[in-house]
Amino acid sequence: MIASTFSAPTGTPNQHPARPPRVLSIAGTDPSGGAGIQADLKSIAALGGYGMAAITSLVAQNTHGIRSIHTPPVSFLREQLDAVSDDIHIDAVKIGMLGTVEVTAVVGDWLAAARPPIVVLDPVMVATSGDRLLAPGAEDALRTLLPESTLVTPNLPELAVLAGEERAESWANALNQARRVSAHYGVTVLAKGGHLVGDHCPDALVDERGFPGGDTLIEVSGPRLTTRNTHGTGCSLSSALATAQARNNDWALSLRECTAWLRDSITHADDLEVGSGNGPINHFHTLWSAATR
Numbered sequence: 001m002i003a004s005t006f007s008a009p010t011g012t013p014n015q016h017p018a019r020p021p022r023v024l025s026i027a028g029t030d031p032s033g034g035a036g037i038q039a040d041l042k043s044i045a046a047l048g049g050y051g052m053a054a055i056t057s058l059v060a061q062n063t064h065g066i067r068s069i070h071t072p073p074v075s076f077l078r079e080q081l082d083a084v085s086d087d088i089h090i091d092a093v094k095i096g097m098l099g100t101v102e103v104t105a106v107v108g109d110w111l112a113a114a115r116p117p118i119v120v121l122d123p124v125m126v127a128t129s130g131d132r133l134l135a136p137g138a139e140d141a142l143r144t145l146l147p148e149s150t151l152v153t154p155n156l157p158e159l160a161v162l163a164g165e166e167r168a169e170s171w172a173n174a175l176n177q178a179r180r181v182s183a184h185y186g187v188t189v190l191a192k193g194g195h196l197v198g199d200h201c202p203d204a205l206v207d208e209r210g211f212p213g214g215d216t217l218i219e220v221s222g223p224r225l226t227t228r229n230t231h232g233t234g235c236s237l238s239s240a241l242a243t244a245q246a247r248n249n250d251w252a253l254s255l256r257e258c259t260a261w262l263r264d265s266i267t268h269a270d271d272l273e274v275g276s277g278n279g280p281i282n283h284f285h286t287l288w289s290a291a292t293r
């Protein structure tokens, strides 16, 4: 069921038709399962990919917020990354929480050596709960990864930091900010409307260099859903996009596929009843409902 739901239409470029795309998440943990590496692996699997994970930081957190963060020695992160790339052809990388300047530098060095074909950077700075996930002063280090990335997926506060500007208060301003970041760093930017108010949630891919066909904007929009269970939506969308793009090689198709899946996962988030704070989304709603049909 899942294969027919998410397989690319006939005629769409598909680099590896014979096997699922291999997607490596480089991110922090969420032992309550809603965000970070745990959300990434679920999202990669839900989109039909083979998920792998190298951990930057161990985060004691739940649906209410973050309690503490333990960062293992960065030499050990490099060992994890090399262990994967020495053995396995990686189709796409998703980068989430980096946390420190040192971790960011190790990931940058590894990217330069391993050269994965698709790099989706979710520039995680602050959790939904308001807790910091990036050390103060590490923003400049994070910016150095932008030219090495295929796609960067900031939420509105993160987009403002990347642009070095005030936070956009309208969708039109967010798109203009995304255009400036794209032009300055030579990267595709996903502008996300989740942090705006209004009855719709727009998302758009922006690339000032132009997508194939010449457009610089690919926009989608859906109704804003009423739920407090949106923990990990940014993590989930970025790893889903890395997976879909490795399969489709078509950003417009990947964005439509992933936002439709995310909307379904948010719509059915309340069914999970996990935790008493901001709970996770329902990553496998499509698969589970197909299994019981």
Ligand SMILES: Nc1ncnc2c1ncn2[C@@H]1O[C@H](COP(=O)(O)OP(=O)(O)O)[C@@H](O)[C@H]1O
Pocket: 154, 155, 156, 192, 193, 194, 195, 201, 202, 203, 223, 224, 225, 226, 227, 230, 232, 233, 234, 235, 237, 259, 262, 263, 266
């Ligand atoms: N209440 C909601 N209803 C529908 N979509 C949402 C809702 N909240 C977030 N989204 C979607 O979730 C994704 C992540 O958005 P956002 O909340 O802006 O990022 P982040 O999780 O990184 O803070 C976007 O595609 C956004 O449109």
Ligand SMILES: Cc1ncc(COP(=O)(O)O)c(N)n1
Pocket: 027, 028, 029, 030, 035, 036, 037, 059, 061, 096, 097, 124, 126, 127, 128, 129, 133, 230, 231, 232, 233, 234, 235
């Ligand atoms: C390890 C890790 N990475 C990212 C997030 C952000 O997720 P959210 O903004 O939905 O809280 C998080 N809470 N934990």
